[in-house]
Amino acid sequence: MERKVRVRFAPSPTGPLHIGGVRTALYNYLFAKQSGGEFILRIEDTDSTRFVPGAEEYIIESFKWLGITFDEGVGIGGPFAPYRQSERRSIYKTYVDQLLASGHAYIAFDTPAELEAKRAESANFQYDASTRMMMRNSLTLSKEEVDSLIANGQQYVVRAKVEPNEDVEVNDLIRGKVVINSSVLDDKVLYKSADELPTYHLANIVDDHLMEITHVIRGEEWLPSAPLHVLLYRYFGWTDTMPQFAHLSLLLKPDGNGKLSKRDGDRLGFPVFPLNWNDPKSGDLSSGYREAGYFPEAVVNFLALLGWNPGNDEELFSMDELIKLFSIERCSKNGARFDYEKGKWFNHKYLLMKENEEVARLMLPELQARNVEVPFEMVVKVVALMKERVSFVKDLWEPCAFFFVAPVEYDEKTIKKRWKEDTPAQMRELVTLLQDIDDFSIQKTEEVVMNWVTTNQYHMGNVMNAFRLTLVGEGKGPHIFEITDILGKEETIRRIERAVAAIG
RNA sequence: GGCCCAUUCGUCUAUCGGUUAGGACGCAAGAUUUUCAUUCUUGAAAGAGCAGUUCGAUUCUGCUAUGGGCUACCA
Numbered sequence: 102m103e104r105k106v107r108v109r110f111a112p113s114p115t116g117p118l119h120i121g122g123v124r125t126a127l128y129n130y131l132f133a134k135q136s137g138g139e140f141i142l143r144i145e146d147t148d149s150t151r152f153v154p155g156a157e158e159y160i161i162e163s164f165k166w167l168g169i170t171f172d173e174g175v176g177i178g179g180p181f182a183p184y185r186q187s188e189r190r191s192i193y194k195t196y197v198d199q200l201l202a203s204g205h206a207y208i209a210f211d212t213p214a215e216l217e218a219k220r221a222e223s224a225n226f227q228y229d230a231s232t233r234m235m236m237r238n239s240l241t242l243s244k245e246e247v248d249s250l251i252a253n254g255q256q257y258v259v260r261a262k263v264e265p266n267e268d269v270e271v272n273d274l275i276r277g278k279v280v281i282n283s284s285v286l287d288d289k290v291l292y293k294s295a296d297e298l299p300t301y302h303l304a305n306i307v308d309d310h311l312m313e314i315t316h317v318i319r320g321e322e323w324l325p326s327a328p329l330h331v332l333l334y335r336y337f338g339w340t341d342t343m344p345q346f347a348h349l350s351l352l353l354k355p356d357g358n359g360k361l362s363k364r365d366g367d368r369l370g371f372p373v374f375p376l377n378w379n380d381p382k383s384g385d386l387s388s389g390y391r392e393a394g395y396f397p398e399a400v401v402n403f404l405a406l407l408g409w410n411p412g413n414d415e416e417l418f419s420m421d422e423l424i425k426l427f428s429i430e431r432c433s434k435n436g437a438r439f440d441y442e443k444g445k446w447f448n449h450k451y452l453l454m455k456e457n458e459e460v461a462r463l464m465l466p467e468l469q470a471r472n473v474e475v476p477f478e479m480v481v482k483v484v485a486l487m488k489e490r491v492s493f494v495k496d497l498w499e500p501c502a503f504f505f506v507a508p509v510e511y512d513e514k515t516i517k518k519r520w521k522e523d524t525p526a527q528m529r530e531l532v533t534l535l536q537d538i539d540d541f542s543i544q545k546t547e548e549v550v551m552n553w554v555t556t557n558q559y560h561m562g563n564v565m566n567a568f569r570l571t572l573v574g575e576g577k578g579p580h581i582f583e584i585t586d587i588l589g590k591e592e593t594i595r596r597i598e599r600a601v602a603a604i605g
Numbered sequence: 606g607g608c609c610c611a612u613u614c615g616u617c618u619a620u621c622g623g624u625u626a627g628g629a630c631g632c633a634a635g636a637u638u639u640u641c642a643u644u645c646u647u648g649a650a651a652g653a654g655c656a657g658u659u660c661g662a663u664u665c666u667g668c669u670a671u672g673g674g675c676u677a678c679c680a
Contacts, residue, residue: 113680148679213678220677225606227676258678276610285608285676293678301680325609325675350611351673358672406629410618414628433611433618436673440616443630490642500642515640554639565639577641 104342106138108316109174111305113145114156117378117387118163120439121320121352121361124404128349129318130169131405131427141312142174144185147304149296154381163375167397168420181312186304193299196307196337197259197292205336206291208257209238210250227287230265251294259292261302261329261336269328274316274347274429281328289329302326306333309344318347318429321436347429350408353436361439363387371441375400394493396455399448408437417450449492457485463494471498473505482587486579500578504587507596508574511604515576519566520604527564528571528601532594541590547582571600 110126112118133140142161146152161176173179183189200206209228211219215237220226233240238260239247251257265284273279291303299307309317327346334343352361355369366373366387376389390400402418410433411418411426418426452460461480468480483504484497491497534553538546554564566576572584572593585593 111680115680145680151679209678211678216678225676227607256678260678273610279609281609287676290678295678300678305680320674321610322674322680328609348610353673355616360673407617412619414619416617416629435611437618438616440630443617446630487642489644519640560639562639569640573640575641579640579642581639 104313104315106133106136106315107141107313108133108138108318109141109143109309109312109314110171111143111145111308112160113148113151113301114153114160115148115151116153116156116380117374117376117389118160119361119363120373120375120390120404123163123167123375123400124352124407125318125320125349126164126169127167127401127404128409128427128429128432131424132316132318132429133172134424135427138315139172140170141179141181141314142171142176142184143308143312144175145301145304146185146187147298147300149187149298159376159378166391167375167401169401186308187298189304189308190297192311193292193304193307194297197299197303200261200291200336201259203336204262206259206261207233207239207288208247208251209233209236209260209288209290210242210255210257211236211238212256228260229263229287230284233260233262233288257294258290260288261291261333263288263329263332269331271324271327271331271346273324273327274345275350275432276324276348276434279324279327281325283328283332286329286332289326302329302333306330306337306339310334310337310339310342313342314344316347316429317344318349321348321351324348347432349432350434350436352407353438355439355441360436365439369441371444373439394495395444395448396451399444399451402451403444403447407439408433417447445492452488452492452494455488457481457488460484460488460494460497464497467495467498468505471505475505479504479587486583486587503573503575503578504584507592507599508572509603510574511570511600512575515566515570516604519563519570519576521560521563521567524563524567525601525605527559528567528597531564531568532597535585535590535594535597538590541585543582543586546585550582568597570604571597 108129110129112122130140132138142164144157144160157175164171171177173181174184197206201208216228226232228236235241242250263283263286267283268280269283271279271281289302290300292299298304327348331343334340353359354361354365361373363373372388372390372393374387374389375391377392378387378389380387391397398419401420401423405418405423405427406416409427409431412431458481461477461484464480464484468475483501487497487501490500531550531553534549535546538549554561565581569578569581570576572578572581572588578584588596
């Protein structure tokens, strides 16, 4: 029977959402939407010791910014609420008891310190079929002993009783069949009495089953424990409705070895988080894509193509197009190095696609911060002319500043190269010339000035670059008559006069 | 150490046994421009190694190497 597609993203609120997690969520979202399914946000806060205040809000805000929406979950609600695992204690307890009753799990009293000591004495110590009979647990202790230990308030954990020597198969949508022998699996802790909370493995299986999840699309770091998960489905008798698995390759460091980490961002100077994050404990600030000036569409597009492609040469896709084109089978098996330069290129492309009015509006705060007051129409014109030069809205100010603030300094190199002895006289001539132009349009002004240069047989390069220097303060910039058009006649003349006075 | 996954230009990738191994980012050169940028053109740049299967392997298999992940009362 075909079940309605239901997928989930299940982050743990231990800090800001890593960009790799964002990609995982994105793939889940694309998959859900293309099949008309549902996407659920579940918060896996089963590690009470690692809970970080604000992390959950951060996660929700991140997806809101990115345009990735959930149909059910924390902050939205839904028929399978609650979606926060810490609020589902009683549910898990039922299933833990079921496993205990069926003999697929047992109670263990070994303390963390004891286990650590055990690992220290034998390097490859693993709590499994070969060692469990030497430990303090309900398999080695009598029922009376177990009961009295619990009655006395002794803390315990519940472990999965994994039977050895079985090849457990995981059918992965990306990798095909993966086989792992159960002997290499350990008796994973499923539940801890200390906080009455399950661990990831148990909570995950129970919730995925209860929430009727059909596909588990998650990071490759879960592949080694996937066999344990299929075993748990079997222990519970849920094999029929076990979700299909897809393990995504990881995002790797741009340089060197290892997976992309928080530190790489600081080290290499680019964000690895969607939003800025202020760590409540350390006080450290980690930068986010939003604050770095990225468009959410660009981040989505960039991330989508990191480990997936539609099989053709196109690279620019809207969310709707991604939803149509995405397929799990086309996800690449190997880890992708994170290429920040490509990310910038995506943003540049999206900047170009934006309407000039919108970009101008985005630039306004920057202008206000610098006390620039100009007509909005002028900003639009400047943006139209200059946006192709930058990747981010916030990079616009620097190359555009001269439009809004007349230069007070003039580039020495350009003066040396272009400001000749007869330049001041020529510039004064130019002023009179410009004064007589009534139609100060790009075409007319250009025509008049060019005509003046040629009839007087002036050196084109020197005159024009000197002219540019008076307007821009530097020997670079857009087409000069585009500049005069935006500046207007008055300002153009004023700048020439000021430059002549300043440079001499 | 053990187990699992992976391996095409510097990077992201296409190729589903037969291709001059394609595209994109980045880089370089040339053209364009009164300047810078843009744009256009061009270029350099890849099948980890060794066996095997096959008429033929980047593509299939094995081994080695390398990279990655896991090996917690973290997820």
